[in-house]
Amino acid sequence: NAGVTQTPKFRILKIGQSMTLQCTQDMNHNYMYWYRQDPGMGLKLIYYSVGAGITDKGEVPNGYNVSRSTTEDFPLRLELAAPSQTSVYFCASSYGVGYEQYFGPGTRLTVT
Amino acid sequence: DAKTTQPPSMDCAEGRAANLPCNHSTISGNEYVYWYRQIHSQGPQYIIHGLKNNETNEMASLIITEDRKSSTLILPHATLRDTAVYYCIARNYGGSQGNLIFGKGTKLSVKP
Numbered sequence: 001n002a003g004v005t006q007t008p009k010f011r012i013l014k015i016g017q018s019m020t021l022q023c024t025q026d027m028n029h030n031y032m033y034w035y036r037q038d039p040g041m042g043l044k045l046i047y048y049s050v051g052a053g054i055t056d057k058g059e060v061p062n063g064y065n066v067s068r069s070t071t072e073d074f075p076l077r078l079e080l081a082a083p084s085q086t087s088v089y090f091c092a093s094s095y096g097v098g099y100e101q102y103f104g105p106g107t108r109l110t111v112t
Numbered sequence: 113d114a115k116t117t118q119p120p121s122m123d124c125a126e127g128r129a130a131n132l133p134c135n136h137s138t139i140s141g142n143e144y145v146y147w148y149r150q151i152h153s154q155g156p157q158y159i160i161h162g163l164k165n166n167e168t169n170e171m172a173s174l175i176i177t178e179d180r181k182s183s184t185l186i187l188p189h190a191t192l193r194d195t196a197v198y199y200c201i202a203r204n205y206g207g208s209q210g211n212l213i214f215g216k217g218t219k220l221s222v223k224p
Binding site: 058 | 148154155156157158161211213217
């Protein structure tokens with residue numbers, strides 16, 4: 001199993017540009033999550049999904065959108081990038097609530 | 113979810129046991145204690161979790177006090193590769209979101 005994979009690893013965006021961060025898991029997990037981590041801080045939840053077709057907001061959803069058309073994929077869309085979105089983005093998945101979460105390697109995004 | 117308190121940093125000599133404390137004095141009866149770690153620039157990695165009994169797996173041991181107000185993660189023979197930020201998280205096994213709330217954790221430095 002590859003686990004949780006994320007692309008790209010690094011990206012630099014100009015203010016106002018848009019992009020999609022890709023996340024794929026091959027463990028047939030129902031739950032998937034997007035977190036962001038600012039320098040020196042813990043992770044904050046952006047969006048999560050409990051299954052295909054079901055998504056919901058987390059703690060810091062503004063400026064982001066998600067979709068979950070398949071069990072495997074959970075892309076995160078940034079519209080109109082802003083410097084405040086400079087961060088490292090982690091995708092995670094789990095079998096269910098309470099089960100351990102498996103994290104991807106992260107996408108380091110810089111908005112200038 | 114209950115708030116947890118951890119020391120910001122700790123040092124440990126290579127080959128010795130690393131004992132990482134966590135205070136969770138407001139933990140409720142149905143909240144588990146989870147430990148994750150994050151090696152520099154990587155995604156967090158699950159280590160262990162428990163409710164009230166001590167737990168052990170191939171990575172570590174978790175000792176929870178009888179009143180459940182604190183716990184200790186033990187890495188029995190720390191290596192240089194165990195240098196990481198360790199997060200202690202108290203959360204319900206159930207709930208709707210299942211996300212993890214990360215604090216700032218303890219930065220463990222294993223020294224030769």
